[in-house]
Amino acid sequence: MTKTPAKIKLPLYSAADRDNLRWLWASYLKKRSPWLLLVLVMILVQGVVYQQFLSITEDGLRVIFDNGTARELAMVCVVVFFLFAVRGAMGYLVPRLTVWVSNSAIFEMRRDLIGHMMDLDLAYFERTKSGEIIQRLVTQTQQLGQFIGLSTANALRDAVTVVIVSAYLIYKNPLLFTAAILVLPFIIRVMNFVSARVKQVQGEAEHALGDYMNGIEETVSGMRTVKISSQEQVEAARLEKATGRIRDLAARVQLTQALVMPSIDLSSAFVYVLVIGGGGYMVLSPAFDVDGAGIITFLLGMVLVFDPARLLAQYLGSLQAHVVLLDRVRGLFHERPTITAAPGALATFDTGGDIALDQVRFSYSPDQPLFDGLSMVFKGGQVSAIVGATGSGKTTILSLLSRLYDVQGGQITIGGTAIDKVQLRALRGAFSVVAQDIVIFNNSIWENIRYVKPEATDDDIWRAAENAEIADLIRARGDAPVGPKGAQLSGGQKQRIAIARAFLVDAPILLLDEATNALDQATEARIKSALTRLTQGRTTIVVAHRLASITDADSIHVLEAGALVEQGKHGDLLKKNGHYARLYMAQKQSQASN
Structure with a gap:
């Protein structure tokens, strides 16, 4: 009886993936590190604003619960408004700067791709579908630009928010926070599963999209033959079949990613129930120095943690798809011309000879x-x-x-x-x-x-x-x-x-x-x-x-x-x-x- 070979589990990020990410950083992002550092500082300011918001909110609740004055409550409201004004300003400046940085990087990448492509041999263009080349130069680079720009900046903002707010919650109530993160291993397992599935299906989807674009180019270029031979329905059916394959693959990617949000929502519900129940017990029990204002603030902090955590999980899921895009774009640079000039090649020769x-x-x-x-x-x-x-x-x-x-x-x-x-x-x-x-x-x-x-x-x-x-x-x-x-x-x-x-x-x-x-x-x-x-x-x-x-x-x-x-x-x-x-x-x- 033959045994079924065990399924080999591939690493989430292969050596090639890590090399591609290092190449992206070294070639197009490192030179813009001062601007990226400025973006990081502004993102840190956004995270600190949320932490200060929690602290001020707790003070405001105590003003209400402990019969504070209206003046004290007004001051709390003014500080909260100022904090969110600062966060709003950062929220405007960060996207503007990241879009500029990412667009500049993608411009250079496209310029380098075009320059490299022009040096390749004729044989490369004869064996490569034109739709695949167009896809790399236009669609995939544009998607990469959006991802390394706004998407990554937003993910970094969410990560900073999670870290800073979590640190504040640990400081306020380490026991309750430790109990709340018991669900974390489950979330990590779900994300690993989703990321691996997305990476696999995204690779298939990119190949299908390249074939589809090449099919469109062939149909448009040969439209005279299509019309003369009355093959419009055949061509329409061929493109419709390719469209259906792209639809099915896109649905597989989206359905896999759709597992993330419900999983995190259920986990969030578990955590909120735990915080309400556990925190309420701490308020009622004389063994803990916790009041109602502290528990409400803690619960609000968990909301501030889980919402960006959900977005961060989405980003990590889509990261696998964009790693595939990066690999395909860089693949053009791996092509090497075989027809080159010899060392010390001559600039002039007898053009009139035999x-x-x-x-x-x-x-x-x-x-x-x-x-x-x-x-x-x-x-x-x-x-x-x-x-x-x-x-x-x-x-x-x-x-x-x-x-x-x-x-x-x-x-x-x-x-x-x-x-x-x-x-x-x-x-x-x-x-x-x-x-x-x-x-x-x-x-x-x-x-x-x-x-x-x-x-x-x-x-x-x-x-x-x-x-x-x-x-x-x-x-x-x-x-x-x-x-x-x-x-x-x-x-x-x-x-x-x-x-x-x-x-x-x-x-x-x-x-x-x-x-x-x-x-x-x-x-x-x-x-x-x-x-x-x-x-x-x-x-x-x-x-x-x-x-x-x-x-x-x-x-x-x-x-x-x-x-x-x-x-x-x-x-x-x-x-x-x-x-x-x-x-x-x-x-x-x-x-x-x-």
Whole structure:
């Protein structure tokens, strides 16, 4: 008979949790410790006010019970009003200061997150859901800011109130207070149970929320496909299912936290009954020097203790949830870029030299190698084309040249200098790229062109726009935004924005990745002369699917399944009647039939 393994009880705060909390303090809060100390002083004042309130109240009750004068009672009322005025002032200043401190800390955290994220490799963004990144940068940091600001300040105020008032009650009646706190172990046990459950469910809820946000982003981005394929109900059902999971997980967190208040309320009732009964006995018994005013004040003090204790218990329960958030936010800092400049990397290199791939090996996954010893040379100052079937590695070569990915064997050189010996900014600054995935911002066409070179003059931008055959569209649209991701533009108009950017950057090496694939033949013919001027004197590498657009290239490299199978000029490759010739003739016949 097999035995069921014993359930391992995990610590409430793991070593990682403690490390994250130390990181938060050292990185963003320690530098603000003078302001936090001021907040602590004001919170201590609030706690002392409650203690003094109890003392003055006891004196006021004795004035009433012992036939004091109206003047004495009036003085008690004035002092009580002054005490609560002081507490009110502190209650206004503490939130203002803590909100300022927490907002400043979260601003720095977001700034650091964004800066770190920008240094990460392209591979990170390709394997990470965009919804997860947005969730970390927006939602989770905001929740952390609220927690370390007002929530923590209020919890500290409650803790100080509990300590100071409890100390006063111990001073007044240690026997009665000791009896009253017999319930404390039960409360601690309940809080440990709740905190552990909240931490577990909160982690699941954060993952579910990240998936939900990513699903929304995918649906909105693909709305054209959703509409065309009439899949609105399918998408709505998918998002509704994710919404239901978030609802269920949130309910589990809230139901678990809901156990805290009834438990403490029942404990409070037990304590109040104990104080009333035990204290009443002390008043009636001649063995104790306790009067009615003292017991009423003690009972009022217990109320002042248990109310902030309830709030403090809520805070400790939610602390586990926010420890999970902190771990997820800091997780982005644990990501490390693998593509970095070597020590002593060069700031300049021969950008006009030959670009050579020497026995390059690369794969996106270990079980699917793409290049295994690929060697090819792109002559400096010439136009070279790369052609081949989809998946043959054409675009990957461009990514390797600009070190969006690093080779896993062999090397790539430009002008005889290995590209991993060059500073990344200098290397990528040598390229002007027109890629097939064009990034268009919801701004004017003019600003979209200026994006790649903010310091460009108006004349430079107009010249680039004229060369790309998009100047007339700029005049027609003016400063009108083009919609999210350029939704108001055609594919050809987006492509011409990308081409205008290439004209504007004016880099020595030009990479054209399907640069004219979204253009009709008439438009392509209009900008072909401009593209010819752009390539003069520059090393140009063209990735093309439409072979008719690269017939004038100085050299054409034909890839098949990651291997170089042919190389030469257009005419020479046709004479070989090989792979390139078959591709060219197939496309020519297809165009003729259309």
